[in-house]
Each structure stands twice: as C-alpha cells, then as structure tokens.
Amino acid sequence: xxxxxxxxxxxxxxxxxxxxxxxxxxxxxxxxxxxxxxxxxxxxxxxxxxxxxxxxxxxxxxxxxxxxxxxxxxxxxxxxxxxxxxxxxxxxxxxxxxxxxxxxxxxxxxxxxxxxxxxxxxxxxxxxxxxxxxxxxxxxxxxxxxxxxxxxxxxxxxxxxxxxxxxxxxxxxxxxxxxxxxxxxxxxxxxxxxxxxxxxxxxxxxxx
Numbered sequence: 374x375x376x377x378x379x380x381x382x383x384x385x386x387x388x389x390x391x392x393x394x395x396x397x398x399x400x401x402x403x404x405x406x407x408x409x410x411x412x413x414x415x416x417x418x419x420x421x422x423x424x425x426x427x428x429x430x431x432x433x434x435x436x437x438x439x440x441x442x443x444x445x446x447x448x449x450x451x452x453x454x455x456x457x458x459x460x461x462x463x464x465x466x467x468x469x470x471x472x473x474x475x476x477x478x479x480x481x482x483x484x485x486x487x488x489x490x491x492x493x494x495x496x497x498x499x500x501x502x503x504x505x506x507x508x509x510x511x512x513x514x515x516x517x518x519x520x521x522x523x524x525x526x527x528x529x530x531x532x533x534x535x536x537x538x539x540x541x542x543x544x545x546x547x548x549x550x551x552x553x554x555x556x557x558x559x560x561x562x563x564x565x566x567x568x569x570x571x572x573x574x575x576x577x578x579x580x581x
Contacts, residue, residue, distance in 0.1 A: 405541065409538060409539050409540070409541050410539055412456075412482065412538050412539075413535045413536070413538040413539035414443075414444060414535075415444055416443070416444070416445055416456060416457045416484070416531070416534070416535060416538070417445065417447070417449050417454060417455045417456055417457060418445055418448050418449065418455060418457040418458070418459055419448065419449055419452050419455035419457065419458050419459075419475060419479065420448035420449060420450050420455075421458060421459065421460075421461070421472075421475060422461045422462065423460065423461055423462030423463060423464060423468065423492070424461070424462025424463050424491065425462060425521050426461035426462040426488045426489040426491070426492065426521040426522065427461040427462055428521070429461070429488075429521045429522060429523055429524055429527060430459055430461045430488065430524075430527060432523075432524045433524035433527045433528060434446060434448065437524075438524045438525075438528060440528075440531075443531065443532075443535065445457075445531070452475045452476075452478040452479045453478055453479070453480060454480075455479050455480070455483075456479060456480055456481075456482065456483045456484060457483070457484050457485075457486065457534075458472075458475065458476055458479065458483065458484070458485045458486070458511070459485075459486045459488050459527070460472070460485065460486065460487050460488060460492040460507045460511075460513075461488045461489065461492070462488070462489060462491055462492060462521075463491035463492065463495070463496065463498055463503050463504075464491075464492060464503065464504040464507050464510065465502055465503055465504070466501075466502060466503065466504060469504050469509075469510045472507070472510055472511065473510050473511060476510075476511045482544065484514045484515075484534055484538070484543065485507075485511050485512060485513050485514050485515075485553060486513075486514065486515045486517055486527075486530050486531070486534065487507050487508070487513045487515070487516050487517060488517045488521075488522060488527060488530070489517065489518075489519055489520055489521050489522055490518065490519070490520050491503075491520070492506075492507045493506060493507070493508075493513075493516050493517075493518075494506050496520060497520075508552070508553065508555075511553075512547065512552040512553030513552075513553040513554075513555060514534055514537070514543060514546075514547075514553045514554040514555070514556065515530045515533055515534050515554070515556050515557075515558060516555070516556070516557045516558070517529075517530040517558060518557075518558070518559070518560045519560050519562065522560060522562065523561075523562035525561045525562050526558070526560050526561045526562050528561075529558055529559075529561040530558050533556060533558055534554075534556075537554060537556065542554070
C-alpha cells in the first residue's frame with residue numbers, strides 16, 4: 374500500500390499521527406500517584422488506646438509534637454471514619470476480638486502501627502492472658518520499638534508509613550506478604566545518658 378504524502382496534499386494526517394501529539398498511557402498509571410498522595414496526606418487514626426503506650430500517643434497529639442502538621446490531630450471516635458489503627462499497648466485475649474472488630478469496621482485501605490514491645494511481642498507479659506504479638510490478630514505495617522516508645526518514635530513510624538503509602542510500597546508489601554507491610558524502625562526518642570546524682574556522681578568522678 375502506497376503511503377499518503379500528507380504535506381503534498383495539504384491534509385491532516387488524522388488518527389495516524391495521534392501518538393505524536395497525545396500522551397498515551399494507562400489510566401491507572403496517571404491516577405495512582407495522585408490517589409497515593411491523597412491517601413498519605415489524609416491518614417486518620419482511630420481513637421483506640423490500650424495501656425501506657427496510649428499516654429505517649431496522646432502526647433504526640435499535643436501541642437509540643439503537633440500531629441496537626443500531618444493532618445492527624447483528630448483521633449476519630451468511629452472506626453468507619455478512620456484508616457489507621459495505632460495499637461498502643463498490650464493486647465489481652467479478651468480485648469483481641471474487640472480489636473479485630475474495630476479493625477474490620479475501618480475503611481479500606483487501612484493501616485496498622487504496632488506501638489511498643491507489648492503490642493509487638495507481648496513484652497514482659499509472657500503468659501496465657503495476653504496475645505504474644507498483635508500480628509496474630511491484625512496485619513501490622515510498622516513495628517514501633519520501645520517500652521513505651523516516646524512521641525518521637527511514634528512520629529517516626531507515622532512518617533515512615535506515610536512515605537510507604539505515597540510511594541505505593543505499603544500496598545505492594547501487603548500484596549506480596551498476604552498480611553501487613555511489616556516494617557521495623559529504630560527508636561528515636563532522643564534519650565541521653567542518665568544523669569548521676571549525689572554520692573554516685575562523686576564516685577564516678579573519683580573513678581570508683
């Protein structure tokens with residue numbers, strides 16, 4: 374078949390040249406970055422605390438650490454308005470079904486942060502009454518170390534989770550593992566060396 378000389382005849386090449394002037398791509402490739410960005414910037418935590426780690430979670434929401442920077446200052450009273458569960462403290466066998474029910478009622482996609490060693494592994498409570506790791510009940514995306522972890526470490530876990538949501542890594546990890554993203558972070562409380570007082574300080578100076 375002879376190729377048409379469009380310039381000679383002064384006519385438009387029409388549909389044949391559309392790829393030269395129009396961006397052709399999958400709709401998902403164009404929309405997914407925008408969707409992930411909006412999800413990362415609007416993470417709403419559920420109002421759900423279990424033990425002493427919940428006090429540190431409350432401190433993170435206060436004026437000093439200011440979770441409002443991330444649009445997360447309002448802990449949602451209804452799980453249907455939340456997409457982040459922060460498991461702050463030990464989980465008893467009696468609380469496990471309640472925790473799972475709250476998780477099931479949260480909107481998709483939803484995320485879980487295991488806050489502190491008691492939530493992650495049972496901590497010092499190695500007995501029949503407590504769940505030895507909340508990942509037996511719900512999929513965990515970020516494990517936050519500490520007993521209890523301070524607000525700095527919780528903020529570090531939140532920032533890590535937000536970055537994974539925006540890049541799409543959180544969803545990819547969940548699809549690969551069949552459970553949570555299961556990311557382990559370092560403790561970031563910024564705690565310095567203990568201050569020695571009184572006679573103990575004098576002994577340290579004398580090298581005893």
